[in-house]
């Protein structure tokens with residue numbers, strides 16, 4: 166995004182990429198995981214087909230075909246992005262970049278080193294899954310998310326370590342595909358930093374689908390056995406399965422950048438930046454996961470767009486992280502923007518909170534997807550919409566309406582008076598605002 170924005174502002178841009186254009190988001194993160202989610206959602210619909218009046222074939226997902234689909238989507242998106250960049254005149258270099266001075270870098274490619282001089286630079290080298298020192302990833306049985314897309318066969322029993330966003334998405338995927346799934350939850354609820362009611366809705370769904378939740382169990386070892394793996398927890402319990410997926414966060418990829426040559430300081434590998442994404446060296450910016458801020462693709466893109474404008478001398482408004490819409494692509498989907506229940510409790514601020522269950526929404530009932538709710542938070546004095554949480558079918562799409570309301574500092578009355586289609590899921594948003 167930074168490259169395309171800068172190019173549209175007539176900058177001469179060179180992009181050095183070690184892997185595919187589009188980055189980890191295309192290859193290992195957002196796109197492949199959501200491609201798997203798309204298949205798992207269809208699996209669940211087929212499972213619930215009886216409810217809608219027809220019997221459906223429940224043959225299992227062919228993981229090899231799904232993996233091929235994932236690769237095709239990633240490559241197509243990457244090629245399209247490359248074409249857009251090349252059409253804009255961006256010079257693409259397939260290679261690994263590192264600094265050699267404050268205005269100099271080198272890209273190591275298959276055909277040798279290319280020396281580069283720059284006025285401005287952006288570091289957006291991303292992150293990789295964190296591997297704890299008690300596990301050795303073999304890519305076959307002991308996995309990070311990067312190895313989870315090409316397993317060939319549906320795992321018989323997947324043990325997931327980590328109940329944050331990534332962990333719960335993969336629990337939902339493998340449970341839908343018919344794997345037995347065990348989830349090690351280090352605290353007493355999944356999604357430890359989120360609203361208890363949201364976590365409860367997800368746990369309820371997991372339990373219904375036969376997922377085994379081991380609460381208060383922090384993994385301390387993962388070892389291969391003749392048949393699969395055994396994972397031990399610090400409370401003395403252990404669980405045996407066919408595979409284990411480690412979903413315990415990420416580490417920044419800055420080690421091989423030779424940051425010292427450019428004078429850029431890091432903090433345990435993360436690069437501190439100011440509100441305009443500038444590092445301690447004003448002509449070198451950093452964006453995305455390397456900055457240690459909200460690790461989302463949407464955030465990285467917006468940071469890139471803003472910093473490119475800033476670097477080209479335009480005035481920009483700093484990104485307001487409190488208004489970022491976020492989603493968890495489990496079933497039910499969970500999405501939120503702005504203020505959340507946990508923030509209300511923590512700040513002690515007077516907030517009007519209204520909630521409507523999807524069970525009272527006619528479209529939800531027609532579709533047989535009544536689970537979940539919409540919560541809207543507003544300021545009782547100014548009536549401004551401060552935030553909202555949606556749990557349920559298509560929450561990741563519906564949240565856009567609340568994101569607009571929060572960004573536009575809309576009054577709840579505007580939401581209430583917006584005439585939505587009937588029957589539609591969006592009706593619950595206007596109702597919840599009332």
Ligand SMILES: Cc1cc2nc3c(=O)[nH]c(=O)nc-3n(C[C@H](O)[C@H](O)[C@H](O)COP(=O)(O)OP(=O)(O)OC[C@H]3O[C@@H](n4cnc5c(N)ncnc54)[C@H](O)[C@@H]3O)c2cc1C
Nearest residue numbers: 183184188189190194195262290291453454460461462463
């Ligand atoms: C399983 C999973 C699912 C996710 N799903 C979502 C989602 O649905 N929505 C969402 O918003 N976020 C999601 N995220 C988070 C999102 O993927 C990251 O926040 C986002 O990719 C960060 O973008 P980035 O530009 O910082 O880094 P990346 O997308 O990681 O890109 C960094 C690029 O830099 C390249 N690179 C590294 N070092 C060098 C070097 N020395 N020289 C040249 N190139 C180099 C890498 O090859 C990589 O392509 C997910 C994360 C995971 C792990």
